[in-house]
Amino acid sequence: MKIFLLTVTIYALTIFFAFLIAAIVQGLGVLVKKIHLEPEENPPDLSMPNSDALKEEESVAVAIALAAAARSGRAPRKPATQSS
């Protein structure tokens, strides 16, 4: 009898948790559609640095160059431009 009760308890708890998860899955499915989580166009590519990160790197590089120039008393070198 105890064995039977134990088995039934395990299955009953599994059914309860499983349907709870199914309800949560369905609820989340509805919720994510309602709150418009993500604008559909242009999802970011996380494996490459984005344009903001590139700009940030550029500004840090300029700041370092300016600081180095100020220390040595020389004007910072102008960035090279492509000649035709």
Place this chain on the structure above:
Amino acid sequence: MITLQHLQDIFQGITSLFAMGPKLAFARLALIVLGLFLMYLGRKGVLEALIMIPMGLGMATINAAVMFFDPLHLHGGLGTLFLEAQAGATTDAVRNAADLMTILQIDWLQPVYTFMFSNGLIACFVFMGIGSLLDIGFILARPYTSITLALFAELGSIATIPIAMAFGFSPQQSAAIAIVGGADGPMVLFTSLQLAPELFVPIAVVAYLYLGLTYGLYPYLIRAMVPKHLRALPMFPPAKQKKYTAFEKMTIASVMCVLLSFLLPVAAPLIFSLFLGIVIRESGIKAFQDLVSGPVLYLSTLFLGLVLGVLCDAGTLLDPKILPLLILGCVSLLLSGIGGLLGGYFMWWITKGKVNPVVGIAGVSCVPTTAKLAQKIVSKDNPSAVIMPAALGANISGVITTAIIAGVMCSLLSKLTLQ
């Protein structure tokens, strides 16, 4: 001058056959043949090749490579240079540490066994890889149908508990054996480590032997239980099927991971690994996707198969505990298959013929083997019938219900004693 003793020292694999009893010697030879046969069946596609090829080779080699070597004095002077599963398993902590240090420096697969296999890490890695292959869009399309099918397919995991207890196993051991019916290898490793570490090796070996066999035997079960006209039944996607973006799927998977871990902390490592794989798949980080779905998954599967094969030495498989485990593992998987198909019939009846009953077998969570198998059987009878999306939904739900059942078993049984 070369004496007989020299020849014995050179050809230890052969001479060790005569140093052990005839029963063990014949078992060794039989296991060498069985290992090679499993490889052949894996290569032919009858059994799961990813597990069976490394496992078969491991099984054949470990039984060939026996020599007069037993540094821990556990096997009457005979051993191999592969791994020692019993190292560090005594009650003496100091001796355990010393034994492990010794054997880690000798046996080449011991680091993999000690640091990845016997602590469940390899199961988590496999789950991470499986997660990275799963699209939760399939379960989002039909959450209740998928979960219902998966719950029916847990029949073996439940019904085998009293049967195993009738065989004289404790409730914890019975639960660890019964979870074989969940057909989820990593979950079996995890549960047996939690509930019955003393049976971990035989349960792991039996579970993976049978998981390979499901691929070969379930088609006969399906044909026996489902008539041809029902096997050929086409299935159509739900009328109002929503499309989810990767970001939405990632959000849902993250919330599910947290909630499931909240409900079942005992199974949290496996739940986390599975959902980490799903989140990585949907995150858009290609480098992680490639890493987890490629090297992590396949390296873990290779070593899993190899370690399981190496654990199949004659001494382990002739252990008197193994025979009931072989019977119970078979009963559990058979009951789960029957339960899954009954679930398929239940959903066919509830939906008035819109669900193909064969899809029920995919509730047995051998991802994605049973889903592929269901589609293959249906395609033979009706080449235009597509049941794969529904089968994958049931398959993924099967993983979730097996995680739930493992969590419930571990939480309920870890301290339970039945008078």
